[in-house]
Amino acid sequence: MTKTARKWIWALLAGLFLAWLFCLPRNLFKDTPCSTVVYSAEGELLGARIADDQQWRFPPCDTVPSRYAKAVVRFEDRHFYWHPGVNPVSLVRALIDNIRSGHVVSGGSTLTMQVVRLSRRRERTVWQKLIEAVLATRMELRYSKREILALYASYAPFGGNVVGLEAASWRYFGRPAGELSWGEAATLAVLPNAPASMHPGRNRDALLEKRNRLLAGLLEHGDLDQDSYEAALSEPLPDAPLPLPSYAPHFVESCPRGVQTHSSIRYSLQRAVETAVNRKSDEMAREGVADMAAVVIDNTSGAVVAYVGNASPDRERPGVSVDIASSPRSTGSILKPFLYAAALQDGVILPETLLPDIPVNMGGFAPQNFDRQFYGAVHASEALARSLNVPAVFLLRSYGVPRFHELLQRCGLTTLGKDASYYGLSLILGGGEGRLDEITRAYSGLVRGYLGLTDGASTKTGQNVLGGAVKWDKTALWYTFEALKEVNRPDELDWRLISSVRKAAWKTGTSYGFRDAWAVGMTPDYTIGVWAGNAEGQGVPGLTGARAAGPVMFDILNLLPESGRWFPEPEAVGLPGEAVPGNKNADARPGLIRADQFTYASICPESGMLAGVDCPHPQPMLIPSAGLESDPCPYHTDGIFTLTPAMEWYYKPHHPEYTGAPVARTTALMEFIYPSGGTTLYLPRQLDGKVEGAVFRLAHRKADATVFWHLDQTYVGETRFIHELRLSPAPGRHVVTCVDGEGNSVSVGFTVGE
Numbered sequence: 001m002t003k004t005a006r007k008w009i010w011a012l013l014a015g016l017f018l019a020w021l022f023c024l025p026r027n028l029f030k031d032t033p034c035s036t037v038v039y040s041a042e043g044e045l046l047g048a049r050i051a052d053d054q055q056w057r058f059p060p061c062d063t064v065p066s067r068y069a070k071a072v073v074r075f076e077d078r079h080f081y082w083h084p085g086v087n088p089v090s091l092v093r094a095l096i097d098n099i100r101s102g103h104v105v106s107g108g109s110t111l112t113m114q115v116v117r118l119s120r121r122r123e124r125t126v127w128q129k130l131i132e133a134v135l136a137t138r139m140e141l142r143y144s145k146r147e148i149l150a151l152y153a154s155y156a157p158f159g160g161n162v163v164g165l166e167a168a169s170w171r172y173f174g175r176p177a178g179e180l181s182w183g184e185a186a187t188l189a190v191l192p193n194a195p196a197s198m199h200p201g202r203n204r205d206a207l208l209e210k211r212n213r214l215l216a217g218l219l220e221h222g223d224l225d226q227d228s229y230e231a232a233l234s235e236p237l238p239d240a241p242l243p244l245p246s247y248a249p250h251f252v253e254s255c256p257r258g259v260q261t262h263s264s265i266r267y268s269l270q271r272a273v274e275t276a277v278n279r280k281s282d283e284m285a286r287e288g289v290a291d292m293a294a295v296v297i298d299n300t301s302g303a304v305v306a307y308v309g310n311a312s313p314d315r316e317r318p319g320v321s322v323d324i325a326s327s328p329r330s331t332g333s334i335l336k337p338f339l340y341a342a343a344l345q346d347g348v349i350l351p352e353t354l355l356p357d358i359p360v361n362m363g364g365f366a367p368q369n370f371d372r373q374f375y376g377a378v379h380a381s382e383a384l385a386r387s388l389n390v391p392a393v394f395l396l397r398s399y400g401v402p403r404f405h406e407l408l409q410r411c412g413l414t415t416l417g418k419d420a421s422y423y424g425l426s427l428i429l430g431g432g433e434g435r436l437d438e439i440t441r442a443y444s445g446l447v448r449g450y451l452g453l454t455d456g457a458s459t460k461t462g463q464n465v466l467g468g469a470v471k472w473d474k475t476a477l478w479y480t481f482e483a484l485k486e487v488n489r490p491d492e493l494d495w496r497l498i499s500s501v502r503k504a505a506w507k508t509g510t511s512y513g514f515r516d517a518w519a520v521g522m523t524p525d526y527t528i529g530v531w532a533g534n535a536e537g538q539g540v541p542g543l544t545g546a547r548a549a550g551p552v553m554f555d556i557l558n559l560l561p562e563s564g565r566w567f568p569e570p571e572a573v574g575l576p577g578e579a580v581p582g583n584k585n586a587d588a589r590p591g592l593i594r595a596d597q598f599t600y601a602s603i604c605p606e607s608g609m610l611a612g613v614d615c616p617h618p619q620p621m622l623i624p625s626a627g628l629e630s631d632p633c634p635y636h637t638d639g640i641f642t643l644t645p646a647m648e649w650y651y652k653p654h655h656p657e658y659t660g661a662p663v664a665r666t667t668a669l670m671e672f673i674y675p676s677g678g679t680t681l682y683l684p685r686q687l688d689g690k691v692e693g694a695v696f697r698l699a700h701r702k703a704d705a706t707v708f709w710h711l712d713q714t715y716v717g718e719t720r721f722i723h724e725l726r727l728s729p730a731p732g733r734h735v736v737t738c739v740d741g742e743g744n745s746v747s748v749g750f751t752v753g754e
């Protein structure tokens, strides 16, 4: 051989070696779509969705359970652990067989070669088989035997549209591959051998015979003992493929497609919550309330541990597939605790500050309480516990709509995308929309803020929205929880519907037109959100948060492990301070303890505000530090608790003990209830186009006072006892002035719109 020839041969060999080295694609199954598979926190299968190519193909596994590994190696490739990817003896034998018969009849393929074939999906020819053999040797260099076996188990066909061991285990035996018996493992080991003809539904005798022959081989080889062998022989073959488990179906639907997700859902809890919600929803469906959703969050981790997107997926109805837990719905009163906590935190109010509850018209918005009554004045905590609308609107006006709107967004509500002015003051009464999952998470954020768990937690969508975005003041939260734990509230809850009541801080909400019923409950350990209504949006008379959602919330609470703990009281540093008059300069007050976030201040018990010099019985109270900047009590005159005339008018019937200061010229005697100053009125018209006019109303402290009414200086009438007068001023600006018999007068300016 010449030197040149030798060189060429070396070059050729080197070339071939390089070709061999680079012949195997980096990722064998790169474009193979997988099923969406979702597991519980414990690793139980919650549900799965078919892959994009309509195959049940679970994402690839790392290892193969030992029974199946032994069975498949014995059946397919008994020298698997010894050969370098090809088995020359069986390959040559197979080639001879094939050439003799003129077409491809028998295997001779190792498991490694089969993995190559599964990844290439070419026709089965002798030429392709040779290529597979070469690739298989290269594959052995890259992967361990364990990895090769796992690839085989992940992509082998198992009849019909079932691909891979894990999907096959679930479809044929209803359990994960790790829990297969010997009989089952052997069945699945022989199945891919000829999946088209060996579908378990057909040719059962041939399949049974193959399985039993394999079991005998395993017995002979010592892989299983005589008892296990006999037990395995007696196992029946599977019937038609089984449906996969389907828990938290809407949650599964929301998980990333084509991959497996290890969720935070707790398996047993999820099943129990589904049962409870489905039962209640089926009951309520008879009353026209078709849909219900629930979300449970573990406050310690911040993770969702149970998620019912919509109850009773088997009960047919139009909205059954809607995941309501993540759909925007009108919030009703469910956001009120955030306003109370924020207003406390920022010193807009103190925990018990008296809020007005009188008729009001704010730019055309005239809020009403649920019971259509006015109470004159209500302490803020009671207004929250009773979910009164009018005081909440007054509070939002003081706090500021843009500020509250921004706060809700920082709490993780993504559904309030419009400008704050779009919602206006109705934001606190359901003028905006919220998602149950986000609202429950925002409530959980209150608990986490209180317990100091503000690091944020990954959500099912991977967002970090908890804690970090809003830094809550613990004292403000403490009073919020205290107000919300009041269970004896007059808002229409039928307690007979609730089996047993555990302690929870909770809030209900009912949207306009009885379309949405909300209830959210908090304990230090869990936050539970429930929504009831119709996915399609129609309202149902009597559908209220307390009636429809509250009982389910407590049912779920009863399913949760009980730690018995409650929110620890905020620890005050030092001792209660001395009486603090309404002095704005906190540092100038001796005896006052100003801690980081909270402080003691001297509070007027009647008004709940900082005690002023005229307040007779000031009490020390723990308040958020910012509360030192709040307004002092304006309701004490000469030591006597005296409301404004309008508040008094509505307050008295509910508080017979109320007297107010003796009528004297130093206090306001009269106040307009309607209209409020500076507003624009639009007078209703009758059918014939005639203006109906509006009823003007005035409160006078003296029960028997006579009042003389003037519209723009012109006398228009007099009233006694009840001061109401219907007036029809022309469009434009006007002033109404009322004068009583003693010469006291009050005026209100307003505009009548066209």
Ligand SMILES: [Zn+2]
Binding pocket: 604, 605, 606, 607, 611, 612, 614, 615, 616, 633, 634, 635, 636
């Ligand atoms: Zn006072």
